[in-house]
Ligand SMILES: Nc1ncnc2c1ncn2[C@@H]1O[C@H](COP(=O)(O)OP(=O)(O)OC[C@H]2O[C@@H]([n+]3cccc(C(=O)O)c3)[C@H](O)[C@@H]2O)[C@@H](O)[C@H]1O
């Protein structure tokens with residue numbers, strides 16, 4: 483993987499958040515706090531940039547499980563204001579309106595419901611929504627289009643997941659949050675690495691070589707000592723998710 487100066491990256495992101503909030507004339511930011519590492523890291527960076535009074539955490543559970551306590555831990559350790567809003571009644575109502583949803587579609591409704599609540603708070607409080615997407619998720623399309631993928635600024639968007647792990651350690655994100663298996667939490671037992679079909683460590687090694695260095699697939703496979711099909715698989719994820727990385731387009735006249 484590329485070698486980043488993580489301390490300098492933290493300073494840069496901190497400066498970035500402060501600058502963008504200033505430019506927008508906003509009174510602060512709103513962040514969805516899941517109990518996972520990406521949102522915890524964004525919350526830490528936001529507090530560093532703006533101070534704890536300008537950061538609101540929204541904890542929006544669908545399931546009743548330990549993630550709620552982890553999310554509270556993140557907010558309380560930082561001393562930020564937070565609200566807990568169950569999205570279950572809202573999502574269930576959407577499901578009734580549609581006439582039933584499969585597990586994945588319901589998960590996307592969950593992510594989009596959270597987005598609506600984040601923007602409702604941002605509008606009402608003159609704040610910006612900070613997203614938590616990272617480079618590994620964005621390049622593979624591992625996010626809900628216009629759901630968790632939607633935000634005003636996304637401080638981690640140019641960092642790979644493995645780099646977020648390093649930054650979180652330096653920022654003092656609670657260890658139990660850092661050690662948790664990444665999960666979108668959209669259904670019971672879901673983990674990113676199972677659904678993606680590859681570990682973040684290997685994924686990031688491939689993505690970095692393919693996208694940042696522009697290396698040939700065969701060269702990447704040889705360098706990493708993996709079958710070519712693994713590299714082709716990642717290429718397919720990137721290609722198949724191009725539509726998620728741009729605004730909608732139409733014919734040009
Ligand atoms: N070629 C194309 N050109 C333009 N648009 C295209 C398209 N193909 C599909 N679409 C549109 O995109 C939709 C599918 O995209 P989308 O609705 O996002 O749904 P989809 O990509 O099927 O599912 C989202 C994935 O992201 C994962 N996720 C979601 C949320 C959070 C996290 C996390 O890590 O926390 C992970 C989730 O587990 C799932 O695997 C289609 O219904 C269609 O509307």
Ligand SMILES: Nc1ncnc2c1ncn2[C@@H]1O[C@H](COP(=O)(O)OP(=O)(O)OP(=O)(O)O)[C@@H](O)[C@H]1O
Nearest residue numbers: 514515516518519520521541542543614664665666
């Ligand atoms: N229960 C929740 N309450 C509030 N926000 C949530 C909840 N679940 C997901 N989100 C939002 O959706 C984002 C995307 O989820 P994602 O799983 O990629 O990140 P994470 O949970 O912070 O970290 P990890 O990927 O390690 O689980 C979260 O960072 C958070 O902003």
Ligand SMILES: [Mg+2]
Nearest residue numbers: 516518665666
């Ligand atoms: Mg998560």
